[in-house]
Amino acid sequence: MVSDSVKQQLIAIVGHDNYDDSKAGRLVYSYDATPQFQSLPDAVIAPRNTREVAEIVRICNEHRLPIVPRGSGTNLCAGTCPVKGGIVLLFKHMNNILEIDEENLTVTVQPGVITLDLIKAVEAKGLFYPPDPSSMKISTIGGNINENSGGLRGLKYGVTRDYVLALEVVLANGEIIRTGGKLAKDVAGYDFTRLFVGSEGTLGVITEATLKLIPMPETKKTALALYEDLEAAARSVSKIIANKIIPATLEFLDKPTLEVVEDYARIGLPTDVNAVLLMEQDGPPEVVERDMKRMVEICEEEKAIVQIARSEAEADALRTARRSALSALARLKPTTILEDATVPRSELAKMVKAINEIAQKYDVKICTFGHAGDGNLHPTCPTDARDREEMERVEKAFEEIFAKAIELGGTITGEHGVGAMKAPYLEWKLGKAGIEAMKAVKQALDPNGIMNPGKIFAKNERKRVVVTR
């Protein structure tokens, strides 16, 4: 609850236009892209600069008011759902690209910059920012950093974490700190840059970031390999890497996903196969040519039919097929639950097989696609939250999928984050001692628990939260 006096203090900082506690305004920010989670904030505030953020945080800390920093809310772990109420902090005014430094190959941004806008801005200068979450058309860099977002280019280029060089952060006590710099190397103290990356807004509010850029790859080739045998697709992934080729992209779609995507996007994908690999290589022309030739050979040895895109338009259509998987699947049923179990690359075939068996066991439809090269799968269940009996089966199926991922040396989330949604499962990955150590760090940096509370650490065993409209 925001008292009237606190409300007046907050309005004094950001102005009337940037403080909204209307029912309608609060409703808009009561949920994010994660199904089944909704909770009203007390107010929505849009600060205009770091100083304002610091002042807001100081007031919230004094009054034990939760703060939920939010970009575009595209996350899939209920990371920006204000489960404990409080203030949703919007970055719509803090959305500038502050500098592209061509000599140091860096870009400095405010958190509200849209990921794709950043990518386009640096590409115009022949530079490359690799992290490309599927939501990049809408997602913000601030959100990407808080979630340590991955993407389709993760196998070769890494994830958001690998590109964050420096951060400006407002701590829970209202102090502003700066980590890192335009520096390839910096070991002055603990690696706070990377502690904040992926901390889901639970340790502080990120107000500025300097990101590493690399030279734009000269060329790119895209191909699709079609398989009768799903395990042959998984084997191809292992063989490509074993042949010491690290492709820019190595994505997997199973038959159910393929059918849905083709039905949605009408790209002319074959739907009579059991698995598809989308493969891309980028770099100098000679290398791309050679790697792609070898990749095609490997896939053909595994009995795949391979189509190489003959134009950028064709390549784009293939990429769109993969990128639109979630949107396509979301049309099938009222509720779409998309998961993020990740295993060592070598365990990919076992994991895909296990997912199919688990789906059958619980009689639920699960379509699987994802970043095969990273072992990062997105088993996705089109379902209906109103059907409580089915939802229970879905819940159990996913529990078993997480358990299987852990059993295979994997993790409960590769790139979507823990948020409110996976908090109950975190201990499976980290153990009691691991959770306790992380909680100690949280407590140290946010003793009053105002920073995005209810995320990462579960209060209890409750699984998916019931919708509270």
Place this chain on the structure above:
Amino acid sequence: MVSDSVKQQLIAIVGHDNYDDSKAGRLVYSYDATPQFQSLPDAVIAPRNTREVAEIVRICNEHRLPIVPRGSGTNLCAGTCPVKGGIVLLFKHMNNILEIDEENLTVTVQPGVITLDLIKAVEAKGLFYPPDPSSMKISTIGGNINENSGGLRGLKYGVTRDYVLALEVVLANGEIIRTGGKLAKDVAGYDFTRLFVGSEGTLGVITEATLKLIPMPETKKTALALYEDLEAAARSVSKIIANKIIPATLEFLDKPTLEVVEDYARIGLPTDVNAVLLMEQDGPPEVVERDMKRMVEICEEEKAIVQIARSEAEADALRTARRSALSALARLKPTTILEDATVPRSELAKMVKAINEIAQKYDVKICTFGHAGDGNLHPTCPTDARDREEMERVEKAFEEIFAKAIELGGTITGEHGVGAMKAPYLEWKLGKAGIEAMKAVKQALDPNGIMNPGKIFAKNERKRVVVTR
């Protein structure tokens, strides 16, 4: 002080042979590669496995006994000097390469493995572990991880941090936790893997690590560019990067360093030039050929004379020149103080110029070499600790160098760590609020302050500690 009862408990864990509190044994581990720091530990213990480490830590925690984990003690920040006494933990028994996983491209090691042994073992399988600190013939992986070591290949390939996928860590409370996995992506909770990398043994004891490998580059070319004009060398670095070439190595040596190295190693280096760049590119032959051609052109535009190594033996001689810089400089005078100021790449010329001016101002000899591509310089001062008046000037000169690095957007340490040596300067980089936040994390994970105390955080303003023999 280790009481007799604690001593008996510790011996019960590791056996008589692995517990040494003799004066001679303690003296051996009273210092590391850092000049001017020496302090006797109470005992030296060599555990044989993680369970023993955990038992030792539990006892030390109970009795508030400091623990200093130590690999080969090659660090240059007094990171393994037992400034508060206590136990030095040796990993001579925990020195096995546990697994090279060719499918997932990982290697799992115990902390005591020598860096070069690891590199050779994976290279035998056509795989590549890029971090190559100059001390790699002696340094251990455990030490590299604790210090987040860099090396000559950092510009293109990053530092140790970028290759650590998973850790086993014994926390101060004796609990054993595991972070990460054989996973390219994992966002289950805070990034504890990277919090421990570079934490200098102050947060826990690393007992196992899984490291990322990449395919071995096919070929490599090495060249030396000789400059009359030091700033032309710095400009060449910027121009190479601006031409969107990221070389595997881009190292800098100034004239004083060059003379000393040639005198030491007799490689046939020209000593009548003012600066030298050692350049390497690796990768597919076509790319190496093309990049090297362009790099040579750029250097020649800046009036350099360029020599390309015609054989691996020649290339190795050039690399040796750079790698032996510290050893060569260390012969000049009784005391060698090697520093690690780092700036954004664009500020390299300014920094080199400032170092020379500062050396002149304080009338001290400073030889500068380092990782030009990373902006990571090692200004090195051959001096004599017994000459107090000169030492004061050296101290002041380095203080000014650090201040200049910070002024240029840099840091007080790029790859050597803070340890005991740079603790008094850390606040210049992080500010009060930054230090307080890091201290809070330290306090949270090590409430009794037993993990390598006296490092990173300075008690007071005291600079270089006086030798206490």
